[in-house]
Amino acid sequence: MKCMNEVGITSKQWVIIFVVGGLLSMLQMASAQTLIDSNEEQVQRGEYLALAGNCMGCHTTRGGEPYAGGRRLNTPFGQFVTPNITPDNETGIGRWNEEDFWQALHFGKSRDGRYLYPAFPYTEYTKVTRQDADAIFAYLRSLPSVVQTNPSHTIRSPYDNQSLLFLWRTWYFKEGVYQPDQSKSDEWNRGNYLVQGLGHCNACHTSRNVWGASQNDKLTGGEIMGTHWYAPSLISPVEAGVGEWSIDDIVELLSTGINSHAVTSGPMATIVRQSLQHLSDYDMRSIAVYLQSLGDKRDSDEAPRKIPKMPEHVRQYVALGEKVYEQHCQDCHGESGQGVPKIYPPLAGNRSVTMSSPLNTIRSVLYGGYPPATSGNPRPHGMPPYQHFIQDTEIAWVVSYIRNAWGNLGSLVSPEDVDRSRGN
Ligand code: HEC
Ligand code: HEC
Ligand code: HEC
Known part of the structure; x- marks a missing residue:
């Protein structure tokens, strides 16, 4: 006690020291707890955002370990193989830090x-x-590490050249975090952020030049590179613009995969299943508010559309398709193409059927397909593939028919168009 008295601490002071010390260590424990909480919260937020970006969709092979990569993406420039982004030190991104990751996501630069x-x-x-x-x-760091080395890309010369990629970036890549537009609502800004950012809708819904660069971020539609699918314009009222739809209808289509006017198929069904169906109500409504604001509206003063009288040879061609329709399609899609709401899509008045590119419609008939299975539509009814049942000529007839029956108006389709629509 002597030495303590030497520093001049009285017993009263000791009490204070103990109390304050105790309080401090309690505070310390509490702040460690908040650190753990905030980390857990961050991981959960990260998991949600990764769904919004569909990271797993590309970074996983069918039946493979999540995020371990290996999925092949075909493009006109060659085949890309997605990398392993689990935290494995050797084959994944285990040695990366936050800054490395930011450089990849924001600037497109690897570690x-x-x-x-x-x-x-x-x-x-x-x-x-x-x-x-x-x-x-933080979420990717929390995943189990998977040791998996993936094959390298097989890119055709000269596209495998890094200096060419450097030039490409100078011309076509503009980095920059989304800047909210103060004149618009919070919902609109959130929708814009999700659609143009993590949702990467413009990766598909755009036309590209010969260098594979998207022409703009205006979602004006185009054929998806390396696949035979047309991603329609999200602006145009004669394609997939939703300027005239209600918010509820847009949300229903994008979160369940089907509504009474339309159904998502092919790559869009995959996006709904893997990504959009998992988003919160607020985020889905925000996406809908933004998309609705982009969509052009038809002029309400416009005179009702007149269907021109078909020349005789066209009428005969289309009539051949009517027979095929009655035999193979009518049971599901109905006598007047009306469909069955939310089970079989209507073909009458369906913009996917009448839009200028017949590609997706031909593919639906060749390969059939399923709308996505989602919590809002867990057991979707499918459509059988017809490529082995009927000839290309009959497919051309029936597609020409459904594009021109019941008030629909679209160009005719030839057997060559059908054959050209085959493949991935
Ligand atoms: C459309 C498919 C696709 C989607 C969606 C996608 N990626 Fe990738 N990702 C790739 C491809 C392909 C590469 C390889 C690019 C290269 O090697 O030049 C890659 C590379 C990466 C890399 C760099 C890895 C390395 O070793 O350099 C990271 C990190 C990454 N992706 C994370 C993500 C995250 C996070 C998301 C979701 C927000 C995501 N990816 C969504 C296709 C995709
Ligand atoms: C991987 C490519 C891809 C991505 C990414 C993608 N889409 Fe699509 N989308 C398509 C294709 C292909 C179609 C045409 C098939 C169909 O009608 O479902 C389509 C169709 C649509 C349709 C019309 C559906 C109909 O039948 O009326 C809407 C609306 C749509 N997409 C919105 C979006 C939004 C919003 C995003 C981003 C959150 C998005 N898409 C991301 C490929 C994609
Ligand atoms: C067993 C019921 C059934 C039959 C028979 C059937 N379909 Fe379908 N059809 C469906 C379903 C279900 C879908 C939605 C599929 C999807 O989302 O991929 C669909 C989708 C379509 C689409 C795409 C519509 C859109 O909005 O994207 C077209 C076009 C189509 N069918 C045409 C036909 C034609 C032509 C025939 C006859 C040759 C036919 N169907 C026969 C059930 C059927």
Whole structure:
């Protein structure tokens, strides 16, 4: 006690020291707890954001370990193979830190300084905020490490050249986090952020030049590179613009995969199943508010559309399709193409059927398909594939018929168009 008295601490002071010390250590424990909580919260937020970006969809092979990569993406420039983004040190991104990850998502640069190919849609993800990127990284860090080495890309010369990629970026890539538009509502801004950023809708819904660069971020539609699918314009009222739809109808289509006017198929069904159906009500409504604001409206003063009288040879051609329709299609899609709401899509008045590109319609008939299975539509009814039942000529007839029956108006389709629509 002597030495203590030497520093001059009285017993009263000791009591104070104990109390304050105790309080401090309690505070310390509490703040450690908040750290754990906030980390858990961040991981959960990251998991949600990764769904909004459909990261797993590309970074997983069918039946493979989630996020371990290996999925092949075909493009006119060659085949890309997605990398392993689990936290394995050797084969994944285990040695990466937040800054490395930011460089990849925001700038399209790998940890070793290599420029990444825009088959990884960082051209869209660059709009994502740093906070959201950090949360996605925290989530990826929380995943089990998977040791998996994936094959390398097989890119055709000269596209495998890094200096060419550097030039490409100078011309076509603009990095920058989304800047909210103060004149618009919070919902609209959230929708814009999700559609143009993590949702990377423009990765498909755009036309591209010969260098594979999207012409703009205006969602004006185009054929998806390396696949035979047409991603329709999200602006045009004669394609998939939703300017005239209610918010509820848009939300229903994008979160369940089907509504009474339309159904999602092919790559869009995959996006709904893997990504959009998992988003919160607020985020889905925000996406709908933004999409609705983009969609052009038809002029209400416009005179009702007149269907021109078909020339005789066209009438005969289309009549051949009517027979095929009665025999093979009518049971589900109905005598007057009316369908059955939310089970079999209507073909009458269906813009997917009448839009100028007949590609998706031909593919539906060749390969059939299912709307996505979602919590809002868990057991979707499917459509059988017809490529082995009927000839290309009959497919051409029936597609020409459904594009011109019941008040529909679309160009005729030839057997050559049918054959050209085959493949991935
Ligand atoms: C359309 C498919 C696609 C989607 C969706 C996608 N990626 Fe990728 N990602 C790729 C491809 C392809 C590469 C390889 C690019 C290269 O090697 O040049 C890649 C590369 C990466 C890399 C760099 C890895 C490395 O070793 O350099 C990271 C990190 C990454 N992706 C994370 C993500 C995250 C996070 C998401 C979701 C927000 C995501 N990816 C969504 C296709 C995709
Ligand atoms: C991987 C490519 C891809 C991505 C990414 C994608 N789409 Fe699509 N989308 C398509 C294709 C292909 C179609 C045409 C098939 C169909 O009608 O379902 C389509 C159709 C649509 C339709 C019309 C559906 C109908 O039948 O009326 C809407 C609306 C739509 N997409 C919205 C979006 C939104 C919003 C996003 C981003 C959150 C998005 N898409 C992302 C490929 C894609
Ligand atoms: C057993 C019921 C059934 C039969 C028979 C059937 N369909 Fe379908 N059809 C469906 C279903 C279900 C879908 C939605 C599929 C999807 O989302 O991929 C569909 C989708 C379509 C679509 C795409 C519509 C859109 O909005 O994207 C077209 C076009 C189509 N069918 C035409 C036909 C034609 C032509 C025939 C006859 C040759 C036919 N169907 C026979 C059930 C059927």
